[in-house]
Amino acid sequence: MEKLKLNIKIFFQGAYLSYVGLFRWLRPSTYFATLVFGPLTQMLFFVLIGTYAQGSTKAQFYVIGNALMNAAMSGIYGVTMSIGGERWNGTLPYLFGAPANRMSLFLGRAFMHILNGMFGVITGLFWGWLLFHVDYSATDPWALLLTILITTFSTAGLGLLMGCIGLITRNVMFVNNTVYFVLLVFSGANLELSSLPRWMQMVSDYLPLTRGIASTRMIIAGQGLTEVIPLLVQEFGIGMMFALLGYTLFRWFEFTAKKRGTLEVF
Amino acid sequence: MSALQKLRANLRVIFMAFEIEMRQSFTDAFVLFGIVVQPMIVAFMALWMLKDQVADYAIFVVVGSGMTGLWTTLLFQGGNSITGERWTGTLEPLSCAPAPLRMVVTGKLLANITQSLLSIVFCYGFISLIMGLPLSIAEPWLFAGSIILTVVAFIAFGLLIGSLFILNPDVQRFQNGLEFVVYIFSGFLFPIALLPMWSTPFSYILTPYWAARALHAASSGTGNQQEILFCWGMLILLTIVYVIFSKYLFRVILKKAREDATLNMQ
Numbered sequence: 001m002e003k004l005k006l007n008i009k010i011f012f013q014g015a016y017l018s019y020v021g022l023f024r025w026l027r028p029s030t031y032f033a034t035l036v037f038g039p040l041t042q043m044l045f046f047v048l049i050g051t052y053a054q055g056s057t058k059a060q061f062y063v064i065g066n067a068l069m070n071a072a073m074s075g076i077y078g079v080t081m082s083i084g085g086e087r088w089n090g091t092l093p094y095l096f097g098a099p100a101n102r103m104s105l106f107l108g109r110a111f112m113h114i115l116n117g118m119f120g121v122i123t124g125l126f127w128g129w130l131l132f133h134v135d136y137s138a139t140d141p142w143a144l145l146l147t148i149l150i151t152t153f154s155t156a157g158l159g160l161l162m163g164c165i166g167l168i169t170r171n172v173m174f175v176n177n178t179v180y181f182v183l184l185v186f187s188g189a190n191l192e193l194s195s196l197p198r199w200m201q202m203v204s205d206y207l208p209l210t211r212g213i214a215s216t217r218m219i220i221a222g223q224g225l226t227e228v229i230p231l232l233v234q235e236f237g238i239g240m241m242f243a244l245l246g247y248t249l250f251r252w253f254e255f256t257a258k259k260r261g262t263l264e265v266f
Numbered sequence: 267m268s269a270l271q272k273l274r275a276n277l278r279v280i281f282m283a284f285e286i287e288m289r290q291s292f293t294d295a296f297v298l299f300g301i302v303v304q305p306m307i308v309a310f311m312a313l314w315m316l317k318d319q320v321a322d323y324a325i326f327v328v329v330g331s332g333m334t335g336l337w338t339t340l341l342f343q344g345g346n347s348i349t350g351e352r353w354t355g356t357l358e359p360l361s362c363a364p365a366p367l368r369m370v371v372t373g374k375l376l377a378n379i380t381q382s383l384l385s386i387v388f389c390y391g392f393i394s395l396i397m398g399l400p401l402s403i404a405e406p407w408l409f410a411g412s413i414i415l416t417v418v419a420f421i422a423f424g425l426l427i428g429s430l431f432i433l434n435p436d437v438q439r440f441q442n443g444l445e446f447v448v449y450i451f452s453g454f455l456f457p458i459a460l461l462p463m464w465s466t467p468f469s470y471i472l473t474p475y476w477a478a479r480a481l482h483a484a485s486s487g488t489g490n491q492q493e494i495l496f497c498w499g500m501l502i503l504l505t506i507v508y509v510i511f512s513k514y515l516f517r518v519i520l521k522k523a524r525e526d527a528t529l530n531m532q
Contacts, residue, residue, distance in 0.1 A: 033439040041446035046311075052456035053315045174295035181307040191314050 007104040014100075014108035018082040035120055039070045040127055046190050047132060059132040064220060065189030067124025068213045071152040072183050074117030075110075075208075079159030080176050082109040083250075084166025092167070096254050106247050109163065110156040117152035118145075138222030147219060150232050151212025154239025155183075158208050160246035167253050188213050208242065211235040279365045283373025284380075291343060291381060300342060305335035305385040306392045312455050313397065322486040324399040328389045329481045330455040335385025336420065337448050337474055343378040344424030345441060347371050348432040348519070357432075361523035368425065368516050375424035379417050404487025408494050412480040419473035419501045422508035429515035433522075452478050473508070476500040 043066035050062040083106075086092045095105070128134040162179060166172035184190060186200060187209035193201055204210045212235050215228040267275070291297045309331035316323045348371060351357040361367050394401045403409050431438040451458065451465065452474040458466060469475040480497035483489025 029436055030439045033441075033443055037440060037443040038446075041443045041450065045446045045449050048450060048460055049312060049315055049455050052460055053318075171295035174299050177296070177299050178303050181304060185307055185311055190311055195314070 007101045010100045011104040011108040011111070014105050015111035018085075018109050019112035035070075035074070035116065036123060039066075039073060039120060039124060042066060042069070043124055043127060044131075047128075050190065056132075060128070060134045060220070061217070062190060063125070063128030063132050063134050064217050065187075065213055067121050067128060068148075068151060068209060068216055069184065069187075069189050070120030070124045071117040071148070071212070072155045072158075072180055072187075072209055074113045074120055075152060075155030075157075075159040076162055076176055076180055076183075077159075078113035078116060079110045079156050080163040080166050080172060082113065083160065083163025084172050087167050096258065102251060102254070103247065106160065106250050107243065110153075110160055110243075113159065114149070114152045114156050117155065118148050121148045121152065134220075136220060139220050140224055143219045143225040143228065144216065146225070147212060147215045147228065147232060150236050150239070151209060151216070154208035154212065154235050154242070157239035157242035157246070161242045161249065162246075164246045164249040164253060167250075183207060183209055186210070206238065208235065208238050211238075276366065276369045279369040280373035280376065283370045284377045287374040287377035288381070291378065297339065297343065297381065300339045301335050301382050301385045302388050304338060305331045305389050308334050308455075309389045309392060310397075313393065313399075316455075322488070324393055324397075325401050325403065325485045326482060327455070328386065328393055328401060329485050330478070331389045332383075332386030333452070333454045333474065333478050333481070334449055335389070336379065336382045336416070337452070337454075338445055339378055339382035339385070340375075340420050340424050341427065341441060341445055341448070343382075344375050344420075345427045345431050345438070347374045347378070347424065347428040349428070349438065352432065358523055361520055367520065368513070371425060371428055372421060375421045375428070376417075378424070379420045383413070383417070403485045405484040405491075405494070408491065409481065409484040411498065412477065412484050412494065415498055415501045415505075416473075416477040416481065419477055419505045419508075422505040422512065423473050425512035426508045426515070429512055429519055433515060433518060448472065448474055451475065454478050470500075471504065473501055473504045476504065 043063065046066050047059055047062040051059050086095050098105075125134070125136070129136060158179070162172075162176060165175055169175065186204040186207055188204065189209070193204055193210070196204075211231040215231045215235070218228050218231075219225075309327050312327045312331060313324070316327060348357065348367075351360055360370060390401060393399050431441070449455070450461070451469045452472055453469065454474075458469045458475070461469075476497045479489075480494050480501070483494050483497070
């Protein structure tokens, strides 16, 4: 029981401190520029291309897709920087030297970014309502909230994996940006998945976000939680798969780095 | 020193800065992302979204996506051309050297923009060879002229944003968001007529807008010669304005570095 309490404490302390470490020295303007202004301009760009191509009636499709991409922004960039940042800031030896439970420590790095991602998605949907008059009148708010939570969790799972890769590469931003843009194509945020070649649809089946975006579109169109539950279970499963893969790599890197004395080798 | 000697000395500085920047940035994976990965992904998405809607859409997408690569590289590489010197601790020595700082930055920007022209080449190859769509440039000579003017205009724009970023870090915080703002206001992949009327003056004062308009008109053959020449005139006019304004900003930078010694305290 004592051990469980200690692990929970490590989880939340790690979550809070890594988040503070990431944003502490920044001003509110940086937070606003990164998590509000940037995603808004990206959404506008893709919604405008989409409405140029297919008319303003299709705005809802692009608004929802790009609002959900905000989950990926926090999940991938935020989580990766929280984990990869340990190496850049020279705190990795202390982390690996501490006796703290690794699972709590590792998963805790994603916690604040999941909340951040949810805030980003809700902000994106708000912009959609304000600027493109997206209609949410048929939406079940609790089902939507659960969908956003699960989608943000699954992208954070991918972020945990990317964060581990950030521990062994110098080009973490290249990897992050590529993964983020790949998600833009394969998740169905901006393209109808059914119109893509079969091999692309198969790839999108194994990525986070795909089912989250589809579920959100269904819920906003008026469907209930029961209709989207199978998709959400799969989305959660994919997030868990990536998080566990990331954790396995994290432990393996720790073991190898300690054994070979290559901790923080760039 | 005679005017001719001064010109030769400045050209030598530009060439040396060009060479060093080329060597350095080709080892940066983020540059590869900006000139290869991102434009091709944007091209793919734009192709899929615009395929049934826009006449001559393939060459329109090549130019538009290539322009996104050009601007992304200018924004991040060019925008950090002076700030990067601060990060590496070479800004003060550089500002106190007899070689004019503006010439050094011009050489760096020339290297960045020359590299980023590859994004158009990659998009052309991707759409032509991999997607198998026929591509032809309607007015090759006017297109070549537009490219040359675009390079010069982008250097002037880089001088402006590079100096603004170092003088006011609050502006630089919006660097990520500015990427898509210029995509939108410059009409890289959709006409600015889709935007509200109040935003049109913002497009008109941006050289990327006139560059995109000239390149689209010359490549697709949708504009007549007069329209392209008018765009060239606007590019030249705005380039002169940017250069004059950047000259003033560089004077402020040098004053802060040499007299106030406060440049590193922004």
